[in-house]
Amino acid sequence: MTTGHDTRLDSFNDTGLYPPNNHRDRPEDPDMTATDQRTQEPGADSAPHDGAEPETERTVIFDVEDLNVYYGDFRAVRDASLKVHKNEITAFIGPSGCGKTTLLRCFNRMNDLIETARVTGSLRYHGVDLYHPKVDSVEVRRQIGMVFQKPNPFPKSIWANVAYGPRVAGLAKKGPAMDDIVENSLRKAALWDEVKDRLDDNALGLSGGQQQRLCIARAIATDPDVLLMDEPCSALDPIATTRIEELMQGLKDDYSIVIVTHNMQQAARVSDRTAFFSVEVNPESDTRTGILVEYDSTQKMFSNPADERTENYVTGRFG
């Protein structure tokens, strides 16, 4: 597999990269030879995907195996392997420079936007190789939304912020259908009651916590499958933080969430599973590489972790 460049392929723009059981049709297999996927017989869709997990009680959304991320010659993440499960909140914790945000950004190919970034290993999304050259990274980002550290609404109206994604994705045009999407998204983001009477106001006039919930509304407006959250509460006060955490518990019924957080207590409070990353310093080059140390149920990670490094980190004896 190769990466580091935009791998849009026209034949995939139509079929896209759709996870099973989504509101749309079943996904096509991008590993197949690029022909017009729509010409397939309907029954062909039910064939198992390459490497796809069977529909067990816990569906695997992301299956990461031996993933390495490089920025040029510098290896930022080494040999990470983990599975992210459907309708769960998965937290990534660890000290600065441990590669947790880098790995998160792989999940919707945000690293593509960095010229020198390169990914090796396997990252499967519903069994589909996310970094396959035929996969459309724009469609990936529609299905796998992201919320960033600092609230970053567009300098537009509240309504326009939420409507932007669905409009670009062609889900709806201006009118009642779009109004419904905007309202539903704002409701799901627990913001509707606070903004319903001022949808035309500039989003930048909202408080920090409201802006972040608006960004969540904007992310879910395109009907994604997964929400990636990169320290979504680090710029918020405790009350706004609690609101987002409560919101996440509601959202996980509809979405699978992966959150990077510096706040261990937050990971403990909100997540079902926790991955702890640490940093390895290469004594020769003095470079620091992120490694996945331990990944388990959150309860286990914070009450009785198996790895001494996890133990030291969560008890504040990090060295």
Add this chain to the structure above:
Amino acid sequence: MVTEELRKTYHEELESVRESIVRMAGVVGETIPRGTEAFLSGDLAEAQRIIEDDDAVDAMSVELEERCYQLLALQQPMASDLRAITTALWMNAEIERSGDLMANIAQATRRVYGSSIDPRIRGLIAQMGEEAARLVRLAIDSYAEGNSGLAVALDDIDDRLDELHLDAIAAIFESNRENAFDLQVGVQLALVCRFYERIGDHAVNMGERVRYMVDGWLPEHSGALRAQARLADFGTVPDVTS
């Protein structure tokens, strides 16, 4: 692995709680031979001191409990720290209860005062006192050292005390048949034997908590597994409340 202590004050307080638990267990542990001696010699003054000393243990226990709550509320302990604090709370309760049992024996000293006790029963009570003191000492050693192996062994070590308890009860019946003492005294003697036996049980409980602290093993797993097995067999767990 080189680690840097980032939460020095918090971990010092955690260590201080641990030391207090050991100290309190030491006080209670010392009470056992004193209480046995007072009982067997009818030393009412010493019995009184033991009852008063138990108040001091109660005060220590309340203060320790409060410190544990403070740590939980203020420091959000995790992993081994969390297990250390929950274990300290359990240890605190088990030690405090063991102290109460020695106070009960001190009270029994008053109740049997002036009665002559069969030498065989006296011998058994002396042995039970020694065994109970040994069990408490081993339990607290396992806690202080984080010695999971010793903690697990306490259940079997306690068998000796259980046997002594059965022997003592049999001896009390025997003595009663020979009309060696009145029923009041017989009941008091049986209770005293039971108190020692219970101190042994509390030591076993402490061992279970130490095991949890060391490796995360939760006590009563075997009972819970039996309940699950019954659930699988009969579709319901028998109602034990009625």
